[in-house]
Amino acid sequence: MSKPDDFPEDFLWGAATASFQIEGATTADGRGRSIWDTFAETPGKVLNGDTGDPADDHYHRYAEDIGLMRALNLGAYRFSIAWPRILPEGEGKVNQAGLDFYDRLVDALLEAGIRPWATLYHWDLPQPLEDRGGWPERDTALRFADYATVVAEALGDRVGDWMTINEPWCSAFLGYDNGHHAPGRRDTAAALAATHHLLLGHGLAVEAIRSTGHPARVGLAHNQAVIRANGAHAADVRAARRADGVRNRIFTDPLFKGSYPADVLKDIAHISDFSFVREGDLATISAPIDFLGVNYYTPEFVAGSDRGLDPAGVDGGGGAWPGAEPEEVHVSQGLPVTQMGWEIDPRGLYDVLQRLAGESGGIDLYVTENGCAFEDRVSEDGAVHDPERTDYYEAHLRAAREAVHAGIPLRGYFAWSLLDNFEWAWGYSRRFGIVYVDYETQERVVKDTGHWYAELAGTGRFPER
Numbered sequence: 005m006s007k008p009d010d011f012p013e014d015f016l017w018g019a020a021t022a023s024f025q026i027e028g029a030t031t032a033d034g035r036g037r038s039i040w041d042t043f044a045e046t047p048g049k050v051l052n053g054d055t056g057d058p059a060d061d062h063y064h065r066y067a068e069d070i071g072l073m074r075a076l077n078l079g080a081y082r083f084s085i086a087w088p089r090i091l092p093e094g095e096g097k098v099n100q101a102g103l104d105f106y107d108r109l110v111d112a113l114l115e116a117g118i119r120p121w122a123t124l125y126h127w128d129l130p131q132p133l134e135d136r137g138g139w140p141e142r143d144t145a146l147r148f149a150d151y152a153t154v155v156a157e158a159l160g161d162r163v164g165d166w167m168t169i170n171e172p173w174c175s176a177f178l179g180y181d182n183g184h185h186a187p188g189r190r191d192t193a194a195a196l197a198a199t200h201h202l203l204l205g206h207g208l209a210v211e212a213i214r215s216t217g218h219p220a221r222v223g224l225a226h227n228q229a230v231i232r233a234n235g236a237h238a239a240d241v242r243a244a245r246r247a248d249g250v251r252n253r254i255f256t257d258p259l260f261k262g263s264y265p266a267d268v269l270k271d272i273a274h275i276s277d278f279s280f281v282r283e284g285d286l287a288t289i290s291a292p293i294d295f296l297g298v299n300y301y302t303p304e305f306v307a308g309s310d311r312g313l314d315p316a317g318v319d320g321g322g323g324a325w326p327g328a329e330p331e332e333v334h335v336s337q338g339l340p341v342t343q344m345g346w347e348i349d350p351r352g353l354y355d356v357l358q359r360l361a362g363e364s365g366g367i368d369l370y371v372t373e374n375g376c377a378f379e380d381r382v383s384e385d386g387a388v389h390d391p392e393r394t395d396y397y398e399a400h401l402r403a404a405r406e407a408v409h410a411g412i413p414l415r416g417y418f419a420w421s422l423l424d425n426f427e428w429a430w431g432y433s434r435r436f437g438i439v440y441v442d443y444e445t446q447e448r449v450v451k452d453t454g455h456w457y458a459e460l461a462g463t464g465r466f467p468e469r
């Protein structure tokens with residue numbers, strides 16, 4: 005029994021990354037192209053014209069990075085596998101050299117006593133599959149299942165914890181509706197079809213991983229939005245219901261109830277009739293999973309658009325329903341913000357865990373991402389002093405601990421991110437790491453927050469500050 009100030013002894017402490025954001029080496033060893041290579045090379049899509057190279061050159065420096073993980077006392081490392089490294093065409097011939105990289109990574113993690121947590125899809129869809137229609141096409145879900153089989157057969161003897169898809173909302177809506185992410189399409193009907201096929205891909209991948217026969221715990225990482233009505237005005241409450249429908253319930257209802265929410269289908273009937281849903285799909289999608297990953301950064305406050313309130317410029321990790329519903333607007337609550345402009349509200353983490361604990365029927369929950377970007381620099385003393393980030397982590401981890409003590413089945417926490425990295429459309433301009441990366445020299449410096457986190461991970465108690 006843990007003391008009120010402690011985390012349970014078996015609480016899992018980790019940090020997370022994603023392939024395209026850290027690996028670099030985008031043409032090494034037969035890797036194919038992904039939609040993010042194409043998007044980043046398209047002028048005007050990514051800030052400063054940044055691309056996936058060099059990122060953190062983790063592809064060549066993974067051993068050094070595992071050394072850092074050890075120094076940070078991590079019990080687990082969440083990484084993603086680049087589909088185009090394994091299947092350069094998205095399907096068909098397996099690129100053994102690509103698989104070998106993850107083989108080496110997993111072996112080195114295990115040798116260091118760190119549990120590998122693998123995500124199969126963190127947004128780097130092979131370009132050939134996008135050329136054939138991408139996630140709005142059912143075939144992409146089927147190809148994803150084939151890819152899952154290849155990877156799970158190769159690594160499943162050593163990787164026990166799998167996430168199928170990271171943040172399906174971002175892939176569907178930032179990718180196909182507002183076009184802020186790759187592949188940069190602007191077609192709401194396509195985004196809704198993508199939503200279904202990402203969920204279907206998830207369900208098929210769960211089956212694929214389990215059918216390899218290796219013992220596996222399977223889940224997905226979902227960025228459930230914490231949506232709050234700005235006030236009690238009927239227009240605000242209505243706006244919050246609509247936003248919750250298309251941000252959250254359109255994902256969690258199929259996953260946990262085996263159906264799409266009726267009010268959402270009604271709200272969007274003028275855009276899509278959902279005729280792409282075939283018999284048996286919802287049973288596949290709702291097959292029980294072993295855990296749910298929860299990615300949380302910031303809450304969203306919504307108001308009726310007829311209320312004359314100024315919209316908040318939120319997008320990305322938070323973000324509005326990109327279909328630009330005329331009835332709702334996102335507003336600021338005047339809370340302090342991170343460099344992303346995202347309001348800091350640790351209570352949102354407690355709330356999202358509490359809600360998902362109820363909706364997911366008591367399965368294990370893990371915070372698979374939480375963190376913040378601030379403007380970091382290396383000081384003259386050679387350190388990176390980032391007190392705002394430590395404040396952010398401490399406040400959110402206090403909320404997490406409160407959740408654990410309230411009986412919410414939260415079993416672990418992954419900091420986003422282990423390393424500064426390629427922050428999608430923001431390129432290298434936003435630093436989320438607990439380890440600083442100098443992109444010129446590839447030197448790594450553990451930030452003050454990293455040292456703080458290491459102590460917490462090592463003791464299960466908040467360090468004195």
Ligand code: IFM
Nearest residue numbers: 022171299320321373427
């Ligand atoms: O960097 C991203 C990550 O890839 C997905 N979740 C949100 C993070 C911060 O924007």
